[in-house]
Amino acid sequence: xxxxxxxxxxxxxxxHRLDTNSLFLTGxxxxxxxxxxxxxxxxxxxxxLRDAFRGxxxxxxxxxxxxxxxxxxxxxxxxxxAELLGRALHRDEAILLWIEERFRRLGRAxxxxxxxxxxxxxxATVLDNKRGTAPGLxxxxxxxxxxxxxxxxxxxxxMFTNTVVPKLEGLGGGVKLHSxxxxxAGLGESDVEQRVSSIYRSYSNTQTTILAGPGEVELHLxxxxxxxxxxxxxxxxxxxxxxxxxxxxxxxxQGEALExxxxxxxxxxxxxxxxxxxxxxxLVAQRLTRIAGSSTYFLGGVVCYSNTLKSAWVDVPAELIxxxxxxxxxxxxxxxxxxxxRSGATLGLAVTGIAGPGGATAEKPVGTVYLALxxxxxxTERALRFPGDRERVRWQAAxxxxxxxxxxxxxxxxxxx
Amino acid sequence: xxxxxxxxxxxxxxxHRLDTNSLFLTGxxxxxxxxxxxxxxxxxxxxxLRDAFRGxxxxxxxxxxxxxxxxxxxxxxxxxxAELLGRALHRDEAILLWIEERFRRLGRAxxxxxxxxxxxxxxATVLDNKRGTAPGLxxxxxxxxxxxxxxxxxxxxxMFTNTVVPKLEGLGGGVKLHSxxxxxAGLGESDVEQRVSSIYRSYSNTQTTILAGPGEVELHLxxxxxxxxxxxxxxxxxxxxxxxxxxxxxxxxQGEALExxxxxxxxxxxxxxxxxxxxxxxLVAQRLTRIAGSSTYFLGGVVCYSNTLKSAWVDVPAELIxxxxxxxxxxxxxxxxxxxxRSGATLGLAVTGIAGPGGATAEKPVGTVYLALxxxxxxTERALRFPGDRERVRWQAAxxxxxxxxxxxxxxxxxxx
Numbered sequence: 072x073x074x075x076x077x078x079x080x081x082x083x084x085x086x087h088r089l090d091t092n093s094l095f096l097t098g099x100x101x102x103x104x105x106x107x108x109x110x111x112x113x114x115x116x117x118x119x120l121r122d123a124f125r126g127x128x129x130x131x132x133x134x135x136x137x138x139x140x141x142x143x144x145x146x147x148x149x150x151x152x153a154e155l156l157g158r159a160l161h162r163d164e165a166i167l168l169w170i171e172e173r174f175r176r177l178g179r180a181x182x183x184x185x186x187x188x189x190x191x192x193x194x195a196t197v198l199d200n201k202r203g204t205a206p207g208l209x210x211x212x213x214x215x216x217x218x219x220x221x222x223x224x225x226x227x228x229x230m231f232t233n234t235v236v237p238k239l240e241g242l243g244g245g246v247k248l249h250s251x252x253x254x255x256a257g258l259g260e261s262d263v264e265q266r267v268s269s270i271y272r273s274y275s276n277t278q279t280t281i282l283a284g285p286g287e288v289e290l291h292l293x294x295x296x297x298x299x300x301x302x303x304x305x306x307x308x309x310x311x312x313x314x315x316x317x318x319x320x321x322x323x324x325q326g327e328a329l330e331x332x333x334x335x336x337x338x339x340x341x342x343x344x345x346x347x348x349x350x351x352x353x354l355v356a357q358r359l360t361r362i363a364g365s366s367t368y369f370l371g372g373v374v375c376y377s378n379t380l381k382s383a384w385v386d387v388p389a390e391l392i393x394x395x396x397x398x399x400x401x402x403x404x405x406x407x408x409x410x411x412x413r414s415g416a417t418l419g420l421a422v423t424g425i426a427g428p429g430g431a432t433a434e435k436p437v438g439t440v441y442l443a444l445x446x447x448x449x450x451t452e453r454a455l456r457f458p459g460d461r462e463r464v465r466w467q468a469a470x471x472x473x474x475x476x477x478x479x480x481x482x483x484x485x486x487x488x
Numbered sequence: 489x490x491x492x493x494x495x496x497x498x499x500x501x502x503x504h505r506l507d508t509n510s511l512f513l514t515g516x517x518x519x520x521x522x523x524x525x526x527x528x529x530x531x532x533x534x535x536x537l538r539d540a541f542r543g544x545x546x547x548x549x550x551x552x553x554x555x556x557x558x559x560x561x562x563x564x565x566x567x568x569x570a571e572l573l574g575r576a577l578h579r580d581e582a583i584l585l586w587i588e589e590r591f592r593r594l595g596r597a598x599x600x601x602x603x604x605x606x607x608x609x610x611x612a613t614v615l616d617n618k619r620g621t622a623p624g625l626x627x628x629x630x631x632x633x634x635x636x637x638x639x640x641x642x643x644x645x646x647m648f649t650n651t652v653v654p655k656l657e658g659l660g661g662g663v664k665l666h667s668x669x670x671x672x673a674g675l676g677e678s679d680v681e682q683r684v685s686s687i688y689r690s691y692s693n694t695q696t697t698i699l700a701g702p703g704e705v706e707l708h709l710x711x712x713x714x715x716x717x718x719x720x721x722x723x724x725x726x727x728x729x730x731x732x733x734x735x736x737x738x739x740x741x742q743g744e745a746l747e748x749x750x751x752x753x754x755x756x757x758x759x760x761x762x763x764x765x766x767x768x769x770x771l772v773a774q775r776l777t778r779i780a781g782s783s784t785y786f787l788g789g790v791v792c793y794s795n796t797l798k799s800a801w802v803d804v805p806a807e808l809i810x811x812x813x814x815x816x817x818x819x820x821x822x823x824x825x826x827x828x829x830r831s832g833a834t835l836g837l838a839v840t841g842i843a844g845p846g847g848a849t850a851e852k853p854v855g856t857v858y859l860a861l862x863x864x865x866x867x868t869e870r871a872l873r874f875p876g877d878r879e880r881v882r883w884q885a886a887x888x889x890x891x892x893x894x895x896x897x898x899x900x901x902x903x904x905x
Binding site: 081082083085086087088089090091093094095097098101106107108109110111112113114119122123126130252278280282289291293346348351352353354355356357359360361363364365366370371372373374376377379380383384413414415427428429459461462465 | 498499500501502503504505506507508510511512514515518523524525526527528529530531536539540543547642669695697699706708710763765768769770771772773774776777778780781782783786787788789790791792793794796797800801830831832844845846878879882
């Protein structure tokens with residue numbers, strides 16, 4: 072079974088908004104064994120909408136449209152699809168009562184325009200919307216399925232999970248998607264490609280995609296098959312071979328973010344961490360606290376932008392800053408040791424750098440980053456240089472800082488510490 | 489002139505990747521007076537690619553394809569378009585030399601597969617790629633223009649700006665897009681709608697879109713016209729009327745992020761700021777330092793997650809934390825005053841809250857947030873409650889904290905301080 076997704080809405084054709092619902096839908100469809108073959112974004116224009124639906128219905132047996140089910144004159148999906156499939160629209164009194172009741176509970180009278188949301192094409196199944204006024208619709212036509220969903224993710228997601236998934240289950244046949252997502256830190260895209268290409272090329276039944284993100288590279292392995300056991304065995308085998316080729320650069324084989332891996336390690340070791348950042352300006356702390364329950368391992372952090380605060384808050388000697396520079400291996404080490412001592416955390420992590428565009432010197436160009444991790448036995452340090460603009464340098468610096476913590480635990484484990 | 493954008497790549501049909509290049513392209517095209525009418529995402533499949541191009545060429549006079557120009561067997565855009573337009577491909581020796589030279593500078597021999605990137609359809613204009621090996625292509629066919637661009641944004645954006653924009657300029661005719669982007673903090677989407685709907689409904693030539701984001705609402709006003717003076721005058725008039733209706737909730741009429749507005753105010757007043765965060769975990773500091781040159785106004789920040797550090801680092805009395813709770817108006821005020829005193833900044837900003845999912849109590853459910861801003865004359869405080877999950881609560885809390893700073897300067901100005 073193949074699907075196409077049509078996102079409807081003129082705002083999705085401006086420079087300000089993207090269709091993101093299709094990511095959720097694709098994940099759910101793939102789980103059911105349904106491949107998404109094409110995606111479309113169409114404005115609130117009946118001709119374009121009709122054209123997109125007609126094309127999709129010629130190519131695939133499942134067409135999912137998102138949006139355009141609201142009460143205003145712009146919302147054309149319901150009418151356009153009914154007309155295209157030759158279905159008359161009738162008013163569904165149960166939906167109308169339900170919408171009126173919803174407004175009553177909010178203490179308001181239902182505006183007349185909302186009557187449109189109670190119009191249902193002949194033969195359609197109504198999909199309940201627990202979070203809004205626009206019900207979804209399920210239509211079958213010449214062995215094709217058309218599903219119309221509301222645009223707000225808070226309405227679309229529960230509707231899809233509760234009403235569409237049960238109807239689609241089983242329709243996908245035995246062929247399902249089996250996948251793994253590896254994420255790699257400390258290697259560039261072409262280095263990864265070079266190390267793994269001979270491996271993945273030997274598995275012709277597997278789609279392998281290498282994607283470069285800031286400060287990391289992702290490897291997606293995807294097999295469509297009805298033999299779950301064989302797929303699982305082969306993916307495990309591939310992951311083992313990738314591990315040999317990429318060694319300690321792989322930080323997850325389950326698609327987790329780096330901060331989640333670091334959090335897991337800290338918790339497993341009963342360790343706590345405190346950070347002192349300048350160039351990353353709070354990004355490392357923010358990523359470490361993004362995770363629920365982070366207070367078990369994260370004690371706190373200091374963003375010491377001014378040199379005075381580096382000395383006052385983290386005991387970095389003013390002479391050291393003066394002689395070596397605020398962005399230097401020595402000051403970074405002093406920050407890591409100082410923040411560890413001041414907080415009583417197991418680990419003290421420090422980042423300094425030149426994020427740009429200002430502040431660069433001949434020896435320290437934009438992208439220069441120093442990291443230090445003070446631990447109970449000493450300090451690990453790194454001097455790095457990253458390409459890109461301020462935002463990219465900051466993200467890569469935070470990524471490398473978190474990776475330093477991950478590697479600390481990895482080597483401690485390898486060396487039996 | 490109307491355009492369609494075709495993003496090519498099977499990874500864009502997975503749950504992990506979105507086409508984001510089309511946002512940049514849409515912004516640039518609109519500036520040139522070219523409307524984007526539809527967007528497509530197609531996998532690395534020649535049939536689907538051909539079908540998408542054929543449809544787009546029937547509907548519009550400018551088709552822009554992104555991606556699929558790489559050297560591997562997956563990269564099919566060049567060949568598919570050449571075949572569809574009936575153009576033979578020939579090897580361009582200048583491009584080949586240039587690619588070989590690029591590899592040589594990186595100290596590597598050019599792999600044989602890269603020869604494909606030197607293949608050019610008959611009659612095509614080659615668009616230089618300063619950042620990668622895949623040149624872009626410009627083709628004209630039966631008064632239609634087809635532009636092929638590489639997928640990586642770092643390659644696509646400069647190529648588009650430097651080579652495509654000059655060729656498109658003037659082609660769009662006199663009709664151009666004129667727009668304003670207002671951003672509003674401290675009001676929900678339906679409140680904004682209620683206050684402004686009668687205003688924008690009276691301008692039938694203007695598309696007005698109200699978009700809700702976390703912690704803010706955006707208002708986009710868009711007029712397509714060849715009369716720039718009239719459009720400018722009308723947009724200014726609309727903005728003035730929106731200002732009356734939305735008052736101090738509008739934080740920008742130029743589309744800036746809230747932290748940019750706050751940064752501008754701090755610089756204009758020669759003021760400095762220091763922050764003490766718990767629930768937002770560094771997000772406020774990170775946003776304030778996202779901006780180039782932030783060291784002129786941002787001295788530093790403290791993320792004090794543990795209660796011990798709240799006392800040790802920001803002098804919050806331990807008894808206060810014990811009697812009132814770490815998340816309380818009193819502790820937040822003490823944090824704001826403490827961080828201001830400890831840093832010597834003009835302003836001390838503090839945020840505490842329950843971001844969830846854990847930590848909630850009957851009186852302080854998930855989403856409870858306290859803010860305090862210590863200034864030279866006293867302290868401003870807020871107690872708020874936000875809906876949503878951990879990420880949304882944190883973002884909204886940071887947004888409200890920054891808005892508190894913005895309003896401080898706004899009222900200071902209004903009261904002649």
